[in-house]
């Protein structure tokens with residue numbers, strides 16, 4: 609149970625990746641400032657978390673079942689907490705989806721929205737009324753840089769993240785009146801199960817209903833550069849956990865929090881030209897005309913942003 613001075617932090621999707629690392633980092637806080645409710649939809653997947661948490665489990669870390677796609681599951685979890693009190697909600701659970709739209713069923717697309725968008729809305733709807741009543745609380749949403757700038761062949765995933773950004777941008781203004789803060793975390797590529805699942809799924813897919821050229825562009829042009837980008841620009845789940853902790857501990861957290869300074873120039877392109885042509889043309893040429901140049905560009909970006917743009921992001925260091 610949480611001590612009287614500890615903040616109660618509920619995190620979704622803690623069986624792996626960013627959620628797991630964030631739960632462990634907060635539970636192991638040296639000053640024991642947090643009581644972490646680490647949740648996952650299937651407790652059979654708890655071993656990695658418990659191993660990483662060590663003796664924090666049962667002290668500053670508790671485990672609960674929570675499926676963000678189920679009202680009943682969310683209600684049961686929150687009702688099991690003392691006074692249903694949550695100081696910080698970290699909405700992290702999410703799923704990815706890449707590939708040509710033609711071969712993705714409507715069911716698969718709806719599942720992405722059910723989890724990423726409606727899952728987040730469900731969590732906020734359950735937690736927000738108590739925070740508003742208490743005139744205090746912090747809602748942290750793990751979005752993505754793809755919620756600000758979409759990436760080719762990530763159409764549905766990017767749309768779900770854009771939806772999250774739009775919902776939260778609207779809600780944040782109202783919540784401020786109730787002294788409730790809403791912060792978005794916008795990671796670029798992160799080495800987690802996400803990336804592994806993407807490569808596995810794609811290698812098994814047959815792309816029904818998709819023409820030969822599109823399959824070629826996806827498999828032989830997009831995928832190699834995507835893997836390249838993960839390799840050159842990828843962060844670790846621990847990096848993102850450190851960013852989340854920093855945002856939590858700021859007196860006045862920002863609304864947008866990019867975790868990777870390498871993405872600042874890409875967003876600058878978008879905001880420099882309100883017709884959208886500049887970023888559309890840049891992405892088009894980088895992908896289809898200048899594959900090799902793209903590699904050089906990623907390395908150059910890495911060099912260029914080694915420190916000078918960090919102040920624009922919530923750097924993990």
Ligand SMILES: NC(=O)c1ccc[n+]([C@@H]2O[C@H](COP(=O)([O-])OP(=O)(O)OC[C@H]3O[C@@H](n4cnc5c(N)ncnc54)[C@H](OP(=O)(O)O)[C@@H]3O)[C@@H](O)[C@H]2O)c1
Pocket residue numbers: 620621622623624625626627648649650653674675676677700701702703704723727750751752753794795796797798799800801802803845
């Ligand atoms: N990895 C990246 O490159 C990247 C980049 C930007 C943003 N993000 C975002 O970061 C967040 C965490 O992803 P990750 O990279 O840490 O990937 P991950 O290792 O695959 O973790 C995703 C977590 O979400 C959980 N989850 C999925 N559906 C759920 C549901 N219905 N209810 C509750 N939990 C559910 C998964 O649980 P199961 O084990 O049960 O499947 C897992 O614990 C996601 O929102 C993702 O969009 C990731």
